[in-house]
Amino acid sequence: MVSPPARYLVLFQYLGSRYSGVMETSNDQSVIGVQNYLEKAAQNLKPIVPIKFHISSRTDTGVHALCNSAHLDIQRPPGKPAFNEKQLICSLNYHLRPEPIRILNAYRVTNSFHARFSALSRTYIYRVLMGCAHHSEVPVFEKDLCWAPVAS
Template identity: 60%
Template sequence: MKNCKARYLIFFQYLGSKYSGVMKTPQDRPVLGVQNYLENALQKLKLENEASLYISSRTDTGVHALCNSAHVDIQRTSGKPPFTGEVLTKALNLHLKPEPICVIGAYRVADTFHARYRALTRTYVYRLVTGVTHNQLPLMEKNLCWPLRDIELNVSAMQEAISMFLGTHNFSTFRALSSDTPFKSPVKTVLRAHLEPAQGSFAQNHFHRNLLFWELTFKSPSFLYRQVRRMTGAVVAIGQGRLSISQLQELLEVQDSLAYPQGTCAPPEGLFLTRVEYDDSDLLPDTQDG
């Protein structure tokens, strides 16, 4: 039987605290990327090819994902049909233990499919908690939110501020400079920008302190480098009275990354990539594993 490569779209989640980010790093580095562990798990499946992942959405050190995605080509040994999505998911999770990385689904896609360019939208949620320091957080929330000493924030001003990001804008001020900055258009369309109190979590309901969590949600086809963290930091600064609505408008209009106030960017720990959406027609019917 002729060897046959199959392309898969893989959805996966991870806690980003112990990784250099989602992207692959050289194996001799003391801290590796999530991609390193996923590709190591793939190689343990005894494939004919060296399986390389193509990640849809880059996340930094400390940033988490409830749902990131990637595509990969897999060629099994001679005579074996392609994995079903369910079998591939179970096999990868077996080899990912004990890392805080989990594959939540795998689907056959066309050989021309690309996880990054076929993605329709990406959704990020940033989690805040007020009235506590990092040392006062319950254990299950450490490195999973941004603790603020402030007991009260100007929520109405924050609501007005976050709504200013809706629509199509030049977000040059809200992107950090990186090696690919000159090659990416700063014009992005934000489809959703919303601030709301979070529903009661276990820690919120049972911890001895009065914890109040907030979630900032941003949805767009794509984002610039650190755009979500910079937008979040600006909204929080307005809630704390360190920045005004008029100053935020000026930041949008000046279109200069260097104009962004130093020390305002939100830390990575509270940021979660929660969803990467595709057209259902991109997913092919599963095959029977042999």
């Protein structure tokens, strides 16, 4: 007998410099989304049904996330128990390497939970570096981590 899928809320972060944003894109694009990598890693868990990440919010090309969230359902083969949270985190992170994407935490949630529609709040941080006359003045450790409008 096939057991019902287990639903998890996962919290994850990524450096978005090399992605077209968080949402899935078609694989024929030159730059693809973080969701593509998350789902590819999840398929290594050997689910019965392909795993789809339902992400709580979107980001644009090049935008980083300190913490984003998504839910996913995992249906395992008969006789295989649901993953515990630690197993899920470790397994997904193992299959995400060497991408700059990491699962921070995972929680088993009810099947009625939805990452986007159950969210109580969202917080966005915008980092703007002021006073640069030229892009070469952006400190090395700030490259790709903030927006530096050129002073006129």
